[in-house]
Amino acid sequence: MNDFEKHLLDNKKQLEPKEVDSAVWLSIENAMLKDKNKNYKNYVKLALVILLATIGAGIYFYATQKEKPLNEERILADLNLSSHKFTKQVNMKKEQLAKATVPQDRIEDFQILLQQLEFMDGQFQDYRTYIEENGYQEFIGEQILNFYTSKIKLLDKIQSEVEKINYYENKNPSNSKKVNIQI
Numbered sequence: 174m175n176d177f178e179k180h181l182l183d184n185k186k187q188l189e190p191k192e193v194d195s196a197v198w199l200s201i202e203n204a205m206l207k208d209k210n211k212n213y214k215n216y217v218k219l220a221l222v223i224l225l226a227t228i229g230a231g232i233y234f235y236a237t238q239k240e241k242p243l244n245e246e247r248i249l250a251d252l253n254l255s256s257h258k259f260t261k262q263v264n265m266k267k268e269q270l271a272k273a274t275v276p277q278d279r280i281e282d283f284q285i286l287l288q289q290l291e292f293m294d295g296q297f298q299d300y301r302t303y304i305e306e307n308g309y310q311e312f313i314g315e316q317i318l319n320f321y322t323s324k325i326k327l328l329d330k331i332q333s334e335v336e337k338i339n340y341y342e343n344k345n346p347s348n349s350k351k352v353n354i355q356i
Contacts, residue, residue: 259321266328270356273335276342276349283354286331290356293324331356 181188275283300317335354 259325262325263321263328266325266332267356270328270331270335270354272353273332273339274351274353275335275338276347277352278347278349279338279342280352280354282338283331283334286327286334287354287356289327290324290331293320293327296320 297317297320300313300320303313331354
């Protein structure tokens with residue numbers, strides 16, 4: 174060991190500071206706190222960015238859902254009922270009935286059937302509103318399936334009644350003017 178190292182070992186106690194300088198210690202603590210705060214601020218910024226992105230995605234999703242109104246075709250497609258081609262059958266039957274004519278004095282015979290048809294359309298609107306407010310549930314799909322089968326049967330019944338009246342009208346013509354059924 175050389176003289177310098179020996180001197181350091183002998184005077185070690187005297188060379189060490191008795192107290193740490195408070196200014197130095199505070200600067201070290203401040204530097205550590207700044208680093209800690211910097212990391213905390215980064216985490217807060219990241220959380221805010223994620224929150225804003227989630228809110229933006231929610232607003233976009235809500236806006237795009239509002240742009241696509243629930244119509245019969247979309248509801249049936251969403252419920253996997255479009256393969257039954259219900260709306261096509263209903264529209265075809267309605268078109269046929271719109272062309273049909275009956276004697277004017279017999280038009281009142283159809284009022285109850287036409288009111289049932291209007292009531293059923295109101296039911297469908299209720300189903301639609303329910304789906305918009307509560308989302309799809311299996312029982313509502315069953316109700317819509319029953320709605321379409323009942324509506325098709327009702328339209329067939331109206332068609333049958335029109336054919337009966339026109340059959341008898343052809344056999345025993347009346348003087349009543351022929352008019353369209355208002356479907």
